[in-house]
Amino acid sequence: MGITxxxxxxxxxxxxxxRAITAGEYRPGQAxxxxxxxxxxxxxxxxxxxxxxxxxxxxxxxxVEHGRGSYVREQRPVIHISADYVTRGADGWPTWxxxxxxxxLSGSQRIREVSVIDPPTEIAGRLGLEDGEQxxxxxxxxxxxxxxVQLADSYYPARIAADTELARRAKMxxxxxxxxxxxxxxxxxxxxxxxARMPTPDEAGLLKIPxxxxxLRHVRVTYDRDGRPVAVxxxxxxxxxFTMRYRLPTSTGGGEQE
Numbered sequence: 001m002g003i004t005x006x007x008x009x010x011x012x013x014x015x016x017x018x019r020a021i022t023a024g025e026y027r028p029g030q031a032x033x034x035x036x037x038x039x040x041x042x043x044x045x046x047x048x049x050x051x052x053x054x055x056x057x058x059x060x061x062x063x064v065e066h067g068r069g070s071y072v073r074e075q076r077p078v079i080h081i082s083a084d085y086v087t088r089g090a091d092g093w094p095t096w097x098x099x100x101x102x103x104x105l106s107g108s109q110r111i112r113e114v115s116v117i118d119p120p121t122e123i124a125g126r127l128g129l130e131d132g133e134q135x136x137x138x139x140x141x142x143x144x145x146x147x148x149v150q151l152a153d154s155y156y157p158a159r160i161a162a163d164t165e166l167a168r169r170a171k172m173x174x175x176x177x178x179x180x181x182x183x184x185x186x187x188x189x190x191x192x193x194x195x196a197r198m199p200t201p202d203e204a205g206l207l208k209i210p211x212x213x214x215x216l217r218h219v220r221v222t223y224d225r226d227g228r229p230v231a232v233x234x235x236x237x238x239x240x241x242f243t244m245r246y247r248l249p250t251s252t253g254g255g256e257q258e
Contacts, residue, residue: 013042013052021061021072032062032070060213060240075240105144109152113139114169116158123155126221126232136161138176141206148207150237160185160230176231177222188225194218194244203236214239 007015020026033041038049053070056062063073100107119127119135127135135155142150154176156166165172165179172179177187199207199215207215216239222231 009042009044010048010051010055013038013044013049014055016042017052017056018059018061021056026072028072028074030072031068032072034069058210058212060210060238100144106146108143108146109171110141110143111138111169111171112141113137114167116162116167119155123232123234126219127155127157127229129157134158136167138166144241149241150235151203151206152233152235155232155234156180156230176233180222180230185230186225187230188223188227190223191221192219196239199236207236207238209238216242216244218244 017026017032026032032038032053035046035049035053038044038052039046042049053062053064056070057064061073062070064070097107097109115137116134117137119129119133119137123135124133129135136158138154140152140154141148142152156176160183161167164183166176174181180187195217196214197217199209199211199213201211203215204211204213209215215236218233218235218237220233220235221229222233224230
């Protein structure tokens with residue numbers, strides 16, 4: 001099989017393999033031909049083939065297992081139903097594990113850090129904090145089938161969270177909403193924002209994703225019934241592992257005609 005200009009040779013090889021992967025010729029988890037086989041197929045040297053493989057690794061399509069070869073990356077999208085976080089379950093507020101159980105998946109989480117800190121500027125603004133006010137932060141790594149998929153940092157004003165279960169390095173029954181309610185806070189509503197960007201090196205390392213894999217940043221601000229912000233959760237997740245799905249009520253009342 002020949003390679004023609006003007007694109008560089010490694011880019012053309014990468015494009016050929018990319019199309020084969022997206023067309024299903026190579027399935028998730030399936031091994032690609034060896035570099036020697038690909039070099040023979042395209043009439044190129046192994047250095048060029050290796051560069052093409054590294055391009056696909058950077059795109060998140062391929063993983064390389066040293067001593068074994070290159071494989072199409074396993075990709076199992078996860079449905080994340082945001083609305084369920086503000087709807088009571090049978091035993092209180094749904095948690096990460098119960099959410100995933102409904103999808104037939106095994107979920108777990110690791111608490112990376114719980115501490116009292118000076119808040120980042122963004123968080124202080126979202127919580128409406130005065131200068132000098134601190135926050136309790138809980139940093140977690142969330143896993144599905146023991147694979148890291150999400151980094152979640154939750155922030156609470158220290159004046160309401162210090163010396164409570166929110167400030168302890170332990171799981172909380174019913175998650176943060178259950179903990180807030182046990183403090184006597186009546187929860188009202190949440191605001192959410194979802195944006196996309198590339199991961200930082202630390203995020204890519206913790207999530208075990210290629211540097212070239214985009215991430216979703218999901219920010220949720222929880223308010224009490226008086227409209228005061230009581231918590232901010234900022235999560236980062238691999239964009240190819242999550243689908244953000246929402247169910248919203250429709251209105252049949254008045255308003256502008258379309």
